[in-house]
Amino acid sequence: QKVEWAKLVNESTVTSDNHHVELAANIGTPEDVKGVLANGGEGVGLYRTEFLYMGRDQLPTEEEQFEAYKTVLERMESKPVVVRTLDIGGDKELPYLHLPKELNPFLGFRAIRLCLEEQEIFRTQLRALLRASTYGNLKIMFPMIATLDEFRQAKAILLDEKKKLVESGIQVSENIEIGIMVEIPSTAVLADQFAKEVDFFSIGTNDLIQYTMAADRMNERVSYLYQPYNPSILRLVSTVIDAAHKEGKWAGMCGEMAGDPIAIPILLSLGLDEFSMSATSILPARSQIKKLSKEKASSLKEKILSMSTTEEVVDFVQKNL
Ligand code: PEP
Numbered sequence: 001q002k003v004e005w006a007k008l009v010n011e012s013t014v015t016s017d018n019h020h021v022e023l024a025a026n027i028g029t030p031e032d033v034k035g036v037l038a039n040g041g042e043g044v045g046l047y048r049t050e051f052l053y054m055g056r057d058q059l060p061t062e063e064e065q066f067e068a069y070k071t072v073l074e075r076m077e078s079k080p081v082v083v084r085t086l087d088i089g090g091d092k093e094l095p096y097l098h099l100p101k102e103l104n105p106f107l108g109f110r111a112i113r114l115c116l117e118e119q120e121i122f123r124t125q126l127r128a129l130l131r132a133s134t135y136g137n138l139k140i141m142f143p144m145i146a147t148l149d150e151f152r153q154a155k156a157i158l159l160d161e162k163k164k165l166v167e168s169g170i171q172v173s174e175n176i177e178i179g180i181m182v183e184i185p186s187t188a189v190l191a192d193q194f195a196k197e198v199d200f201f202s203i204g205t206n207d208l209i210q211y212t213m214a215a216d217r218m219n220e221r222v223s224y225l226y227q228p229y230n231p232s233i234l235r236l237v238s239t240v241i242d243a244a245h246k247e248g249k250w251a252g253m254c255g256e257m258a259g260d261p262i263a264i265p266i267l268l269s270l271g272l273d274e275f276s277m278s279a280t281s282i283l284p285a286r287s288q289i290k291k292l293s294k295e296k297a298s299s300l301k302e303k304i305l306s307m308s309t310t311e312e313v314v315d316f317v318q319k320n321l
C-alpha cells in the first residue's frame, strides 16, 4: 500500500470519472511545509498561526510574522496557502495577554471576537500577511465567525491596513481571496447570505460538531455525541457547500473529518471542493478518491441527507460507496 501511495505524490487528485478535488494540508509552522510537499499536498488549506503566538512570553512582532508567512508562501511555490488569522482562546491560552478566566472558554472571548476588540494585535498580523502576500498565493480566513457583521468588520480592517500599506509604497497582492471558517452553526445556517460576500468557505468540523451537538470536543464522557456523520452535521455541511456553489465560490473543509476515510465519500457526494488534512493523510485519501465515482456519489446525496441516524449513514455509505 505504501508503494502504491508513493506513486501518487506528483499526481493531481481525480475521481474515477475525472473530477478534480483539491487535497491540501493543515500546518502549524513553516517547518511543516516539507511534509506537505513530500506527501503531495496541492496546497495548504489551514495554516494555524496561533503557534507563532504560543510558548513564549510576548506577542510576536510584525517582522517575525512576516518572515514566517513569507517562508510558507515561498516554500509552497505559488500553490494556494490559506492562512487563518489568530484563533486564540478556548483550549489555547496566551498567559501574557492576562485575559480573565471564563466559565465557558469555548463559548467565550476567543478568535475573531478577541481580534476585533484587541485591534492592534489583529492589525499587526494583517500587515504581516499583506506584506508577505506578494511571495505566493495567499488566501486569508477569519476563524469563529458567527455573524455577517463580524465578517464585515474584519474585512474592513484588512482593507484599511491594505490601503495604508499601498499608500506608503509597499506592494500588496491584488488577488488575495478573503474567506471564513464555518465552525459555528449560525454561520452554516446562514451560509447563503455569507456566500454573497466571502470568497470561500472552509468548514471547521472540529468546532462545528461540538457546537451543533453541544458536546465538548475534549470531554470523553460526552464523546458518544461527537458524531461527524450525524445527518444534522451532514445537512449543515451540505447547506454550506450548496450556498458557496450558488454564488460561484468554493467550499473546503479543514476539520479532522476531511481526512477521514469514512467521511471522504460522503463529502464527495455533497460536492466538497477542497479537503484539508494532516499531511500524512493526503496520499491515502488520493488513492481512495481515485477509486470513487463523483457521479455515483452525487446521485446518493439526497438519500444520505434524508437519513436519521449516524449508524444508518455509515452502514449505507460502506455498502454503496
Ligand atoms: C476546526 O474547528 O475544525 C478547525 C480546523 O480549527 P481548530 O481545530 O484549530 O479549532
Ligand code: MG
Pocket: 183, 204, 206, 207
Ligand atoms: Mg476551530
